[in-house]
Amino acid sequence: MRLIVARCEVAYTGRLSTRLPEAVRLLMVKEDGTFMVWSDGGGLKVKPLNWMTPPTVVEPDGEPPGRIVVRKRAGRTEDVLEITVHELLSDVTHDMGEALGLEKDGVEAQLQAELADRPEALGDGLRLVRREWATDIGPVDLMCRDEGGGWVAIEVKRVATIDAVEQLVRYLERIRLDPATASCTGVLAAQRFKPQALTLARARRIRCVEVSLEELRGEREPELTLFGA
Amino acid sequence: MRLIVARCEVAYTGRLSTRLPEAVRLLMVKEDGTFMVWSDGGGLKVKPLNWMTPPTVVEPDGEPPGRIVVRKRAGRTEDVLEITVHELLSDVTHDMGEALGLEKDGVEAQLQAELADRPEALGDGLRLVRREWATDIGPVDLMCRDEGGGWVAIEVKRVATIDAVEQLVRYLERIRLDPATASCTGVLAAQRFKPQALTLARARRIRCVEVSLEELRGEREPELTLFGA
DNA sequence: ACTTAGATTTCGCCG
DNA sequence: CGGCGAAGTCTAAGT
Numbered sequence: 001m002r003l004i005v006a007r008c009e010v011a012y013t014g015r016l017s018t019r020l021p022e023a024v025r026l027l028m029v030k031e032d033g034t035f036m037v038w039s040d041g042g043g044l045k046v047k048p049l050n051w052m053t054p055p056t057v058v059e060p061d062g063e064p065p066g067r068i069v070v071r072k073r074a075g076r077t078e079d080v081l082e083i084t085v086h087e088l089l090s091d092v093t094h095d096m097g098e099a100l101g102l103e104k105d106g107v108e109a110q111l112q113a114e115l116a117d118r119p120e121a122l123g124d125g126l127r128l129v130r131r132e133w134a135t136d137i138g139p140v141d142l143m144c145r146d147e148g149g150g151w152v153a154i155e156v157k158r159v160a161t162i163d164a165v166e167q168l169v170r171y172l173e174r175i176r177l178d179p180a181t182a183s184c185t186g187v188l189a190a191q192r193f194k195p196q197a198l199t200l201a202r203a204r205r206i207r208c209v210e211v212s213l214e215e216l217r218g219e220r221e222p223e224l225t226l227f228g229a
Numbered sequence: 230m231r232l233i234v235a236r237c238e239v240a241y242t243g244r245l246s247t248r249l250p251e252a253v254r255l256l257m258v259k260e261d262g263t264f265m266v267w268s269d270g271g272g273l274k275v276k277p278l279n280w281m282t283p284p285t286v287v288e289p290d291g292e293p294p295g296r297i298v299v300r301k302r303a304g305r306t307e308d309v310l311e312i313t314v315h316e317l318l319s320d321v322t323h324d325m326g327e328a329l330g331l332e333k334d335g336v337e338a339q340l341q342a343e344l345a346d347r348p349e350a351l352g353d354g355l356r357l358v359r360r361e362w363a364t365d366i367g368p369v370d371l372m373c374r375d376e377g378g379g380w381v382a383i384e385v386k387r388v389a390t391i392d393a394v395e396q397l398v399r400y401l402e403r404i405r406l407d408p409a410t411a412s413c414t415g416v417l418a419a420q421r422f423k424p425q426a427l428t429l430a431r432a433r434r435i436r437c438v439e440v441s442l443e444e445l446r447g448e449r450e451p452e453l454t455l456f457g458a
Numbered sequence: 459a460c461t462t463a464g465a466t467t468t469c470g471c472c473g
Numbered sequence: 474c475g476g477c478g479a480a481g482t483c484t485a486a487g488t
Contacts, residue, residue, distance in 0.1 A: 015481040161477090194476070
């Protein structure tokens with residue numbers, strides 16, 4: 001990885017056009033060809049001011065002179081990042097070797113897996129029939145049956161937005177076309193609910209259940225929050 | 230800005246839990262308190278492996294010893310980034326001073342502005358009534374009237390997805406509740422249309438019009454593409 | 459190669 | 474401060 005600190009201006013043209021006035025910035029060039037421009041503040045926090053993902057071509061390869069140009073083919077057009085260097089303050093390269101990937105735990109997939117193991121957390125007597133139940137517009141996360149044998153389609157989200165409600169409604173439309181599942185009801189399960197989602201869900205007769213990984217894993221008492229009827 | 234290169238392991242607990250095995254990585258600490266962990270490759274390109282946005286507390290402040298802990302209050306819980314340093318390879322700080330913001334040109338706001346100036350690009354005789362026409366669930370981008378005086382609600386997107394169609398349909402539902410605009414029709418304008426969006430738009434009787442900034446600005450001939458009827 | 463959906467999305471705007 | 478919607482979203486997975 002190469003780290004260049006320089007007083008410079010930056011111009012980008014591609015999907016849009018941007019310009020950065022002269023200031024001291026960090027130019028970060030990763031081994032894979034990723035190129036990024038960072039400032040110390042300026043509103044953006046975790047996102048670079050400008051960037052280009054591989055495959056990139058950087059000119060020139062050697063000492064940074066007055067100008068660095070990064071290019072990339074993007075369909076029929078070309079993306080160009082043009083850096084005018086006014087003063088070079090630092091230029092170091094570090095060999096960082098191989099890096100193993102990031103292990104994650106707690107994303108939506110885990111939530112779905114836990115709910116598949118304990119569907120009763122979403123309603124008394126619920127039994128799992130299938131994960132990823134196919135419809136012709138995509139799979140519903142969980143398909144269950146309740147105590148009375150009724151079908152229940154379940155959509156799982158980390159954060160439930162208005163779009164999640166619409167998505168489940170679309171699935172239900174399709175599922176109910178089949179006489180065998182014509183009376184299927186819908187449940188939206190999420191760690192967090194946006195108010196608009198709750199409002200729309202009520203109008204669409206979707207039941208909402210707030211869940212948490214800790215509770216599902218039995219680390220906490222299940223203080224189930226049910227919205228709507 | 231402080232740049233630390235070190236062989237280290239990283240553990241994060243917060244909204245989820247992650248772990249990074251021992252390897253050489255870049256620790257980037259911005260003046261505003263943003264903390265990031267970078268590797269040279271590893272799949273992720275423009276996103277850090279781990280990060281924490283301000284306000285953060287970093288312990289300790291001085292020389293990085295065997296351990297660096299970054300903390301942040303996040304509602305009722307706490308986010309923690311714990312870095313075990315096995316070997317310090319570099320630790321430099323650069324004063325980057327003030328940096329002016331990024332000037333952008335070509336995003337959705339521009340597209341909406343151009344269409345507000347030339348609504349006829351979306352249909353013969355269209356005249357703008359108001360931008361950001363308010364409904365009780367949010368504003369429609371453009372409200373127009375056609376040659377016959379009929380109302381036309383227009384949603385502008387850079388890329389039109391199925392969600393954009395749903396959004397416009399929700400607006401139309403509300404607009405049509407008012408007898409004065411009960412016959413309002415809908416137009417979805419975008420630079421690019423996803424196939425699913427076109428299919429759903431046809432079913433929902435939303436007209437789709439492909440537009441481009443260049444054409445709207447008169448830099449190219451308007452070779453209008455109309456989808457559906 | 460293209461499309462779809464999730465993300466510790468991030469980020470800006472407006473209430 | 475919190476909700477809402479755009480983003481050069483980015484990224485991974487499926488087709």
